[in-house]
Amino acid sequence: MQISNNKITEIFRTVSSVKTGNYLLNSIRLKLNDDEDIYYSVCVFKYTTKPTFIEEELANWEEEKIAYLLIVEIEDYIVISKKNISKLQDFIKQFKPLDYSVLSTLFVTDDTSFEKFSLKNLNVSDKAVREKTIEAIDLKENFSALGASNYLLNSLRLKNNEEKTSLMLNSSRINKFGKKNSIENFCFWSKNLVHQIKNHINTNTFLSIFAEPQDYEVLKDTLVPISILFNFSNIYTDFEQGLINRVIIRYINDDGENQDKDFNLIDFLAKFERLCKVFTNGGIHSIENSTSKDLEIKLNDKSITVRSQKLKNVKLIHDNGNEISITDYINGKNSFIINFDNIDLAYTNRKLFKDSRLIGSIPNFLKIFQPHNDLDNVTSEKGAFLATSTLFETNSIFRFVEDNFQNDFDYFICDDLSKEWADHIGISENKISFFHSKHKSSNASASAFQDIVGQAQKNLGNLTPQDFQLESKRNIWNSNYNSSDGVNTQITRSRKGQNANQIINQFKETINNPYLRKHVVLVIDFISKSDLETYLENLTNGVYFAERNETIQILWFVSSLISSCQELNTEVTIYCKP
Incomplete structure (x- = not known):
């Protein structure tokens, strides 16, 4: 799939809306060394932001940072590398992510050592351990498969010979340890990776003990949500790290103008940290709660999201000045787990999963x-x-x-x-x-x-x-x-x-x-x-x-x-x- 020059220009303009001065580098759809298979686009810019350790605006108290976005096109794949970039979600949504089953087995052989697992619990019990990370020289040797089908594999680090690779399965992110310190090196690494993906054949591996990914698009019309559990750990982490420094609610005042008011998000989120029932009527999947009567689940063609016109007015202000509504943030991070009247299915991390052992147990x-x-x-x-x-x-x-x-x-x-x-x-x-x-x-x-x-x-x-x-x-x-x-x-x-x-x-x-x-x-x-x-x-x-x-x-x-x-x-x- 070729990306038009206009689309590249548009996304560069969007992500660099906070830049100060001119671009440090701005190149669109350049061919790499006359290699017809590889095109790359890159923009680099500076921006200033308020330090995370202060709350109020102070004159001249600003940090200068550098951001970059590199987009590589190889046949019908795109590979993205970025730093300090936001507002990219709408662009990424145009493309199909790498299939979970492919990514989770792409680098796995009989001799692979699994050094680290980050696991996410599929269960909707609000007191269950939601996520856990475990490490060893090789987890194949000492990780118990008991209860593993209750968990999805969120990320992992593995080793083949002396080569280490980390994978973020929910976001199709691959990080191969080692130097890729030039655009040319990154492009050639990306080309090798694409060829590996295209030639890959799925097989059962040690990772098959975890919850099995399902084809959401095939099963979509059979799904009836019955409950949802929100997980706000990402928001809390962003608060702790200073990435979110203010929360407001935007409303129309008596003069008909937009007005912002500081909002206690922590107290608000506490009202949702419990399993919420979902009621379906006329194709509308309403989420039972005491705060927003228009909160509902939306089964889209390729994913499931939550929506509420009321909650779109609650805005999270990031340290770089960008703002996002609470519903867009929840959808972007996929901060929820949904159960259905299909007994053993659950949706989280933008994927539909099956606990293959639930009925049999x-x-x-x-x-x-x-x-x-x-x-x-x-x-x-x-x-x-x-x-x-x-x-x-x-x-x-x-x-x-x-x-x-x-x-x-x-x-x-x-x-x-x-x-x-x-x-x-x-x-x-x-x-x-x-x-x-x-x-x-x-x-x-x-x-x-x-x-x-x-x-x-x-x-x-x-x-x-x-x-x-x-x-x-x-x-x-x-x-x-x-x-x-x-x-x-x-x-x-x-x-x-x-x-x-x-x-x-x-x-x-x-x-x-x-x-x-x-x-x-x-x-x-x-x-x-x-x-x-x-x-x-x-x-x-x-x-x-x-x-x-x-x-x-x-x-x-x-x-x-x-x-x-x-x-x-x-x-x-x-x-x-x-």
Whole structure:
């Protein structure tokens, strides 16, 4: 595909709108050494910007920087190199990115060493680890495939002989270590790369353990979004690094003029950091939220975006003076994960992915659910309280936990409220168990699962706390339970064990036991195992039922918890109704 001179001129003019003075270099569609296959265009310019360490504008307090954009055309491919360049997204959208499956296997052979993985979690649990990076001399030798299908490979660094290459799979970015210190060298490197791409044959590799990319354009018309989780880590990182130095909301004042007002973006984003349901009506996929009623998902021909006319007025001001609306930023960074009524599909990083093991793992998924008849009689989470109460009320989940599990441990603590690690904690010589309890009158509530799974996931690290963390618990574990509505009861928090001193000493000894077993236990009354088995069977067989969307989300939530626990060598059990 040839790019016209006018398009090149236009994009150079757009990206250099902040330049000071004339171009340092500005060349359009030059042929490289009479090589008919290679054309390059390059612009280089200076610009000034406010330093990131000051907030207000100060006279003469400016940094001078140099930016460049190099575009190389080789047959029907373009290769771009840039530095300090923005406003390039609309130009890039004209071209099809390198296919994920091609890029992820392009440099992989049987002898390739994988030095670094950057992984992104496909799960929509808001408390799950969203991203993680791992490194080794060769990850093939020590990376566990358990739960790998829950993750997509965001980027990697690999080594072939003595040659290192890093790949950003979500943006088709390739960085080959070594010198490409001239336009000519970069162009020849690009030509070799294009020929390698054109001759590449996809094969299964070690990377096949991760989520599989799917053809979005083929499946687009079958997709019905049911939920979306926003991930704003990119925005927070840009704030930390000073790349975004101001946020405004633009509105029309009483005189009919545009006016800008500073905007607290952090408080605003906090309202969206939880799974949002998506409702489809007449082809419109509306995102449930309390801030912007016109926020919706748009299934475009080649990608999925979010849009809201209201939120387009929220502008992020970058350090170079450029501004972008919050929706354009979210779409540009693809800062979200979408689930569909297709059970095992998720969309993120501008790609559609499939967790190929999700449906096949349903029988094992069901094994962690343990039915218990007494949960049929539960009517509340904690029951009512009196100043004279020494036990949690009969028919509460808390009482169920204590009646059924307390005697299995040497020590048992109620840690509910006040920066809790769990509702109850059981400790023995070689075992630590965290119990998380949740009562809900509705059936198969995905939001209730999200709450309790999130509580469990965020506290997995506290199963083996440091000494100072245990010391912070001493006073509360030595006290009586005070309810959230202000009743000071006679329920001792140390439900079994004389005092917190003994409990903390045993906790420390248990952590150091080489045979330590860690266990996470969820106790719920808002689903029965028999119903769940029916729902999952219907999902597998493609049978419609009212709880379909809720069940898909439950499957993802609990699968995420199982994966998180497996990674930390922790058992997990869910007690529910029969």
